Amino acid sequence: SQQGEEDPQALSIQEGENATMNCSYKTSINNLQWYRQNSGRGLVHLILIRSNEREKHSGRLRVTLDTSKKSSSLLITASRAADTASYFCATDSGSQGNLIFGKGTKLSVKP
Amino acid sequence: DAGVIQSPRHEVTEMGQEVTLRCKPISGHNSLFWYRQTMMRGLELLIYFNNNVPIDDSGMPEDRFSAKMPNASFSTLKIQPSEPRDSAVYFCASSHLGLTGGQPQHFGDGTRLSIL
Numbered sequence: 129s130q131q132g133e134e135d136p137q138a139l140s141i142q143e144g145e146n147a148t149m150n151c152s153y154k155t156s157i158n159n160l161q162w163y164r165q166n167s168g169r170g171l172v173h174l175i176l177i178r179s180n181e182r183e184k185h186s187g188r189l190r191v192t193l194d195t196s197k198k199s200s201s202l203l204i205t206a207s208r209a210a211d212t213a214s215y216f217c218a219t220d221s222g223s224q225g226n227l228i229f230g231k232g233t234k235l236s237v238k239p
Numbered sequence: 240d241a242g243v244i245q246s247p248r249h250e251v252t253e254m255g256q257e258v259t260l261r262c263k264p265i266s267g268h269n270s271l272f273w274y275r276q277t278m279m280r281g282l283e284l285l286i287y288f289n290n291n292v293p294i295d296d297s298g299m300p301e302d303r304f305s306a307k308m309p310n311a312s313f314s315t316l317k318i319q320p321s322e323p324r325d326s327a328v329y330f331c332a333s334s335h336l337g338l339t340g341g342q343p344q345h346f347g348d349g350t351r352l353s354i355l
Contacts, residue, residue, distance in 0.1 A: 171344075224336065225334055225336040229281065232281065
């Protein structure tokens with residue numbers, strides 16, 4: 129069953145602009161993770177935020193988590209053409225390490 | 240460092256044939272996951288193993304699908320007989336399951352399977 133749902137499904141911006149993607153989920157979580165997938169490649173882990181954290185930064189990435197609203201956002205600042213990819217949120221709700229992925233946001237950054 | 244290695248990268252075969260997909264996880268990882276990705280259904284978890292033991296195979300679509308992990312460094316996903324609706328990209332991922340729960344998963348580049 130789908131746990132994370134990303135919004136929007138697709139996003140097109142100009143290089144240099146910021147990109148914000150949102151993720152909503154349904155059940156309580158241990159942590160929430162964001163992944164990037166370039167065309168024809170596997171998913172690459174970007175950042176993990178635990179349920180007791182509210183915000184986390186990694187380079188040009190900023191992730192927020194609101195457990196009361198069961199939502200998270202991924203902000204990419206000063207986007208580059210190389211950021212063009214699909215972005216997925218994934219939730220860890222159990223004790224066995226399995227994740228449930230959303231359907232992703234397709235980001236296109238135009239040079 | 241070698242990442243997760245999947246083979247073959249592409250497979251085209253005729254309906255009814257047996258298909259075997261292979262995965263070598265990252266050394267030291269104790270969890271292995273098989274996913275299927277399609278445009279319609281997104282990324283679906285098929286089965287996962289912890290310490291070579293299958294934990295949950297509820298995502299395996301039918302009895303035609305089976306997966307094994309004979310040792311910590313190798314897993315297979317088999318489809319027999321294959322059908323056109325099995326066409327998808329199949330990913331293998333591995334991670335380290337610790338006391339604090341799930342850790343980031345490392346994905347291979349997938350096998351693009353086409354069943355004619």
